[in-house]
Amino acid sequence: MTDIEKEAARIAEQGECAPRLARDPVNLPMINNWLEAIGDDHPGYTEVAPPAMVQVWTMAGLRGQRTLDDPLGQMMTVLDEAGYTSVVATNSDQTYHRYLKLGEQLSVTTSLEDVTGPKKTGLGEGWFVTTRSTWWVGDEAVAEMRFRVLKFRPARKPEPVKEIPKAQAIRPSVNRDTEYFWEGTRQGELRIQRCGGCGLLRHPPGPMCPECGATKPKYLVSEGHGVIYSYVVHHHPQVPGKQTPFVIALVELDEGVRMLGEFDGEPSVGQRVEVVFTEVDDELTMPSWRPRADR
Amino acid sequence: MNAAIVGIGATDFSKDSGRSELQLAAEAVRAALEDAGLEPSDVDGLVSFTMDTNAEIAVARELGIPELTFFSRVHYGGGAACATVQQAAMAVETGAARVVVCYRAFNERSGHRFGQVQTAAAANIDNSWSYPMGLGTPAAMVAMFARRYMHEYGATSEDFGRIAVIDRKHAATNPRAWFHNRPITLDDHQSSRWIAEPLRLLDCCQESDGGVAIVVTSRDRAKDLRQKPAHVKAATQGSGVDQFTMTSYYRDDLTRLPEMGVVARGLWEKSGIGPDDVDVAVLYDHFTPFVLVQLEELGFCGRGEAKDFVASGALELDGKLPLNPHGGQLGEAYLHGMNGIAEGVRQIRGTAVNQVGGVEHVLVTAGTGVPTSGLVLGQG
Ligand SMILES: [Zn+2]
Numbered sequence: 001m002t003d004i005e006k007e008a009a010r011i012a013e014q015g016e017c018a019p020r021l022a023r024d025p026v027n028l029p030m031i032n033n034w035l036e037a038i039g040d041d042h043p044g045y046t047e048v049a050p051p052a053m054v055q056v057w058t059m060a061g062l063r064g065q066r067t068l069d070d071p072l073g074q075m076m077t078v079l080d081e082a083g084y085t086s087v088v089a090t091n092s093d094q095t096y097h098r099y100l101k102l103g104e105q106l107s108v109t110t111s112l113e114d115v116t117g118p119k120k121t122g123l124g125e126g127w128f129v130t131t132r133s134t135w136w137v138g139d140e141a142v143a144e145m146r147f148r149v150l151k152f153r154p155a156r157k158p159e160p161v162k163e164i165p166k167a168q169a170i171r172p173s174v175n176r177d178t179e180y181f182w183e184g185t186r187q188g189e190l191r192i193q194r195c196g197g198c199g200l201l202r203h204p205p206g207p208m209c210p211e212c213g214a215t216k217p218k219y220l221v222s223e224g225h226g227v228i229y230s231y232v233v234h235h236h237p238q239v240p241g242k243q244t245p246f247v248i249a250l251v252e253l254d255e256g257v258r259m260l261g262e263f264d265g266e267p268s269v270g271q272r273v274e275v276v277f278t279e280v281d282d283e284l285t286m287p288s289w290r291p292r293a294d295r
Numbered sequence: 296m297n298a299a300i301v302g303i304g305a306t307d308f309s310k311d312s313g314r315s316e317l318q319l320a321a322e323a324v325r326a327a328l329e330d331a332g333l334e335p336s337d338v339d340g341l342v343s344f345t346m347d348t349n350a351e352i353a354v355a356r357e358l359g360i361p362e363l364t365f366f367s368r369v370h371y372g373g374g375a376a377c378a379t380v381q382q383a384a385m386a387v388e389t390g391a392a393r394v395v396v397c398y399r400a401f402n403e404r405s406g407h408r409f410g411q412v413q414t415a416a417a418a419n420i421d422n423s424w425s426y427p428m429g430l431g432t433p434a435a436m437v438a439m440f441a442r443r444y445m446h447e448y449g450a451t452s453e454d455f456g457r458i459a460v461i462d463r464k465h466a467a468t469n470p471r472a473w474f475h476n477r478p479i480t481l482d483d484h485q486s487s488r489w490i491a492e493p494l495r496l497l498d499c500c501q502e503s504d505g506g507v508a509i510v511v512t513s514r515d516r517a518k519d520l521r522q523k524p525a526h527v528k529a530a531t532q533g534s535g536v537d538q539f540t541m542t543s544y545y546r547d548d549l550t551r552l553p554e555m556g557v558v559a560r561g562l563w564e565k566s567g568i569g570p571d572d573v574d575v576a577v578l579y580d581h582f583t584p585f586v587l588v589q590l591e592e593l594g595f596c597g598r599g600e601a602k603d604f605v606a607s608g609a610l611e612l613d614g615k616l617p618l619n620p621h622g623g624q625l626g627e628a629y630l631h632g633m634n635g636i637a638e639g640v641r642q643i644r645g646t647a648v649n650q651v652g653g654v655e656h657v658l659v660t661a662g663t664g665v666p667t668s669g670l671v672l673g674q675g
Pocket of ligand 1: 197198209210212213214
């Protein structure tokens with residue numbers, strides 16, 4: 001038996017605490033406030049109180065303190081000291097034996113029913129503490145509640161997954177000769193340089209056509225379809241902005257030029273692929289490849 | 296060419312040199328001059344890689360080299376290796392300088408590691424078509440070629456692995472090699488982890504700290520010096536059609552290294568020898584697949600036949616074409632190809648730890664996948 005369980009047994013053995021009196025008798029102003037707060041416009045609560053309001057009558061108020069013999073208070077202290085410092089209510093089952101009438105003076109008694117733990121929960125390791133309260137008018141039990149809280153040690157927040165921020169990914173250097181390409185990817189176009197003079201298609205591009213010497217290159221927009229000409233599965237070392245292993249494919253586009261890009265899939269030479277555009281940020285959209293079903 | 300390599304020097308090859316790159320460079324150059332029997336005051340030319348952090352003037356200051364009349368750098372990473380000797384040889388031939396030292400020194404393992412993603416390199420516009428897509432390491436860039444090569448010629452990971460096994464076998468008996476006494480089996484290769492499929496860890500060369508220096512002077516001057524000269528029979532650079540650095544993916548054929556084909560043509564033409572005359576091949580081996588492609592580009596075997604050529608045992612020390620007797624960069628150290636030139640010189644001198652018998656000609660190549668260079672060294 002753990003220390004917590006021993007303490008729980010001791011507190012449970014005390015049985016019911018001394019009756020705690022409600023601050024006021026059942027009264028219409030409080031009923032009306034409660035109905036308003038809950039948003040209940042049932043017209044019937046003029047002589048009797050809504051049953052679900054039973055706990056309200058014996059609430060301790062803003063600056064109220066638990067009595068020393070309150071079993072829930074005692075158990076909370078034990079768990080606080082053991083490091084289970086946070087609390088969340090998990091269940092509240094109430095049973096009403098009859099309506100409460102205006103003017104009736106309530107009292108409440110509470111006993112500790114059960115403490116189980118330690119349990120691993122999503123919130124952290126903790127103990128479920130169950131109490132049983134009974135509301136009385138004189139010596140008549142008018143309502144009962146089984147109330148369960150989880151008293152837990154907040155789990156240390158897991159370290160955020162060390163995702164390499166996009167800013168760390170290697171960005172392409174861009175100049176006058178290549179900016180048309182990156183402007184294209186931003187617009188979802190895969191552009192291939194085409195000579196304004198002789199029509200030569202060329203990738204990577206350059207400012208002067210090696211065939212005819214023209215210096216005013218244009219471009220065509222590729223269909224974005226091609227086949228894997230070769231590929232690499234990169235394992236080591238780490239590459240900024242990438243999760244290893246990853247595949248880089250050299251794709252021969254249907255238009256006839258080759259282009260590198262990351263490939264999402266099981267690669268093989270000759271496999272048909274199509275382009276995908278991934279927006280890194282406003283400035284940069286990267287082209288990459290994915291498998292393409294033959295039609 | 297009217298030029299010879301008359302001195303070689305190196306630091307220890309380690310994973311953490313514990314000294315600055317400039318110190319490594321200065322130590323290597325000093326060792327090479329001592330090997331040659333020359334004084335710093337004899338040196339009037341220095342050549343290095345664009346990538347080297349040690350300025351020619353800084354090296355000259357440390358060595359006490361008073362005046363320089365020739366200083367030059369070569370681009371494209373490891374592709375520069377043999378081209379530094381070409382620069383030196385041309386300087387000597389033209390009279391631009393009389394004694395030129397080529398050097399390369401870095402803390403490539405304990406300092407800036409090339410095997411990591413070079414985010415700074417992404418600023419290069421050529422790299423805007425690869426790095427942002429996630430292709431940012433030399434291994435991955437070579438793997439793209441390797442996959443296509445496998446697809447077209449049916450080569451397998453084991454075919455690549457045989458290169459690593461040979462290099463490590465040779466390194467195992469080279470006390471200067473990092474992997475001295477540590478040979479591997481093909482099973483070791485096959486069970487090593489993926490780096491960038493289809494490349495495994497053991498397809499990738501090691502990373503090293505160290506420095507190497509090579510002293511070049513005229514044939515005439517070489518006659519009076521301490522060592523038997525290794526004559527520069529031919530030295531060429533090569534860049535191919537639609538050339539990129541590591542990512543020449545837009546050519547018709549991805550199974551070739553046309554820039555090495557350019558080097559090969561130049562070497563055979565200028566040296567007057569052919570593939571059959573090569574006694575030792577020191578082939579750049581940062582990644583195993585490109586050793587196979589080089590064998591084809593250089594004419595040692597036909598297209599797609601390198602896997603069979605390798606499997607035949609041709610690359611063993613007693614084979615038809617002994618490969619990297621020092622252990623290469625996979626086995627000895629990764630010194631951007633400069634340690635391979637030093638091995639070529641030792642094979643000509645007859646002083647290598649894994650000496651091949653009767654060596655007349657040694658072929659040395661530089662970095663692959665980049666604009667590159669090559670050397671034919673010879674006795675006469
Ligand atoms: Zn044109």
